[in-house]
Amino acid sequence: MITDPKTENIFSKSLDDFFIGVAELARFSVAVFKEGVKPPYEFKEVLNQCYEIGIKSFVLVGVTAFILGLVLVMQSRPTMIEFGAGSYLPAMSSVSIVREIGPLVTALICAGKIGSGISAELGSMKVTEQIDAMEVSGTNPFKYLVATRILAATLMIPILTVYADFISLIGAFTGSNIHDDVNLHFYFNRVFEALHYTDMIPSFTKTFFFGFTIGLVGCTKGYNSRKGTEGVGKAANLSVVVSMVGVIIIDMVVTQITSMLGYL
Amino acid sequence: MKKEALDIDQSTIAIAQPAIEILHLKKAFGSKVVLNDFSLSVENGETVVVMGRSGIGKTILIKCIIGLVKPDGGSVRVFGKDISKLDHRQLDDLRMRIGFVFQSSALYDSMTVRENLEFPLRRDRRRKIDGNIDELVREALRNVGLEQTIDLMPSELSGGMRKRIGIARGLILKPEIVLYDEPTTGLDPITSEEITQLILSLQKKYKTTSIIITHDVDLAREAANRIVFLANGIAYLQGTYDELIHNDDPEVKHFFKR
Numbered sequence: 001m002i003t004d005p006k007t008e009n010i011f012s013k014s015l016d017d018f019f020i021g022v023a024e025l026a027r028f029s030v031a032v033f034k035e036g037v038k039p040p041y042e043f044k045e046v047l048n049q050c051y052e053i054g055i056k057s058f059v060l061v062g063v064t065a066f067i068l069g070l071v072l073v074m075q076s077r078p079t080m081i082e083f084g085a086g087s088y089l090p091a092m093s094s095v096s097i098v099r100e101i102g103p104l105v106t107a108l109i110c111a112g113k114i115g116s117g118i119s120a121e122l123g124s125m126k127v128t129e130q131i132d133a134m135e136v137s138g139t140n141p142f143k144y145l146v147a148t149r150i151l152a153a154t155l156m157i158p159i160l161t162v163y164a165d166f167i168s169l170i171g172a173f174t175g176s177n178i179h180d181d182v183n184l185h186f187y188f189n190r191v192f193e194a195l196h197y198t199d200m201i202p203s204f205t206k207t208f209f210f211g212f213t214i215g216l217v218g219c220t221k222g223y224n225s226r227k228g229t230e231g232v233g234k235a236a237n238l239s240v241v242v243s244m245v246g247v248i249i250i251d252m253v254v255t256q257i258t259s260m261l262g263y264l
Numbered sequence: 265m266k267k268e269a270l271d272i273d274q275s276t277i278a279i280a281q282p283a284i285e286i287l288h289l290k291k292a293f294g295s296k297v298v299l300n301d302f303s304l305s306v307e308n309g310e311t312v313v314v315m316g317r318s319g320i321g322k323t324i325l326i327k328c329i330i331g332l333v334k335p336d337g338g339s340v341r342v343f344g345k346d347i348s349k350l351d352h353r354q355l356d357d358l359r360m361r362i363g364f365v366f367q368s369s370a371l372y373d374s375m376t377v378r379e380n381l382e383f384p385l386r387r388d389r390r391r392k393i394d395g396n397i398d399e400l401v402r403e404a405l406r407n408v409g410l411e412q413t414i415d416l417m418p419s420e421l422s423g424g425m426r427k428r429i430g431i432a433r434g435l436i437l438k439p440e441i442v443l444y445d446e447p448t449t450g451l452d453p454i455t456s457e458e459i460t461q462l463i464l465s466l467q468k469k470y471k472t473t474s475i476i477i478t479h480d481v482d483l484a485r486e487a488a489n490r491i492v493f494l495a496n497g498i499a500y501l502q503g504t505y506d507e508l509i510h511n512d513d514p515e516v517k518h519f520f521k522r
Contacts, residue, residue: 128370129367130373132332133433135332
């Protein structure tokens with residue numbers, strides 16, 4: 001078999017980059033746990049980051065979640081009615097939203113908004129020597145900038161997901177009311193009848209991992225960005241791509257585990 | 265009696281030791297050797313200007329002094345402490361006694377001028393009370409003549425103002441050593457002269473030991489007790505400004521003839 005050395009080089013370089021990236025993420029994760037548990041703790045900065053990451057994403061997540069809930073019901077309704085299952089619309093939409101759509105869409109939106117934001121911010125701080133300035137001020141930048149952002153993302157993505165689930169169910173209720181006349185009380189009764197703890201616990205638990213992944217990837221790519229402003233742009237771009245893939249892989253793994261445990 | 269004599273001896277040693285002592289420092293990036301057996305001693309209260317061509321390793325040198333860059337070999341002693349042997353906390357404590365003025369000013373662009381100056385004060389573990397932070401910030405800004413910029417963002421400042429704020433931040437903890445990385449680079453001649461005068465007045469006021477990295481011959485002439493010419497990774501030549509400008513070495517002559 002004849003292989004083109006140029007193609008072989010690109011392939012081996014991509015493989016190298018992949019393993020270097022994985023090793024970097026692993027090194028960062030270890031360092032976060034190692035540095036994060038040591039006092040002094042940066043509570044104020046964690047709260048500040050919770051505001052930046054969480055509160056400032058409420059509008060975007062809310063609008064997207066509402067539209068998704070609405071569209072889900074509008075698109076599912078004709079098929080459900082065709083099969084005579086129109087009355088299962090609240091149950092179907094709630095299980096879809098709580099189990100999958102809410103957590104996944106929230107994480108993907110946050111990977112785009114928060115992951116790129118963290119990466120670009122840390123990257124530009126790196127290339128303009130602001131991280132060095134922090135270090136010479138007697139501050140551990142890893143603890144102050146990285147650990148706080150990862151912790152804030154890990155805490156805020158689950159909260160955003162719960163919020164997105166709720167708004168999305170409101171969107172689904174609105175969608176149901178476009179063609180039918182559904183009472184709010186009746187609708188949510190059907191929703192909660194359909195939902196069980198076994199739906200909610202795995203889907204809520206995985207959002208912590210989503211948050212951790214988004215924070216970790218954003219910080220790793222930003223903190224290690226090089227080559228000036230071009231490097232910052234690349235880091236932000238890469239952070240979105242890697243964290244989105246990471247979120248989807250985690251989702252798949254959690255679904256498999258949940259299925260193996262008999263919760264699906 | 266014996267113990268007293270010992271105490272006196274130790275204090276004499278402490279006074280006699282240089283503020284900064286660099287011995288056989290080595291640093292390379294891949295195959296590019298930047299510092300190769302570089303040695304330098306800076307006495308208390310002395311101002312040493314390090315000059316040399318761009319990319320020769322001047323910034324790396326001061327980053328090694330403050331522990332931002334880890335050398336490949338040799339030692340850096342600051343106040344008698346080998347910085348490679350300090351743990352994170354000890355290094356942070358030592359850094360509180362050293363001011364660093366970055367070439368790019370490195371102001372935190374998400375913070376106002378006030379917050380930029382407050383940052384080192386709030387992170388200083390030696391300080392117990394936060395009460396006089398505002399007064400210290402205002403004093404630092406008065407020193408650089410920019411008290412009116414206190415609530416501005418760094419993006420609203422001119423290049424010269426940013427340099428001044430960078431100097432104010434570097435000096436706000438009243439450090440015993442100040443390391444300046446090209447403080448006049450990128451400024452017009454008038455602003456450069458103003459920054460030079462500012463550095464001189466602050467040095468006079470706070471009596472700091474300083475290392476200034478610069479290409480600015482006027483700054484070197486006015487500020488330096490001693491100039492070190494860095495070339496080939498070593499302290500190639502050193503002396504006063506007059507000694508260096510009259511030196512016949514072709515490289516030094518070429519540099520100062522610009």
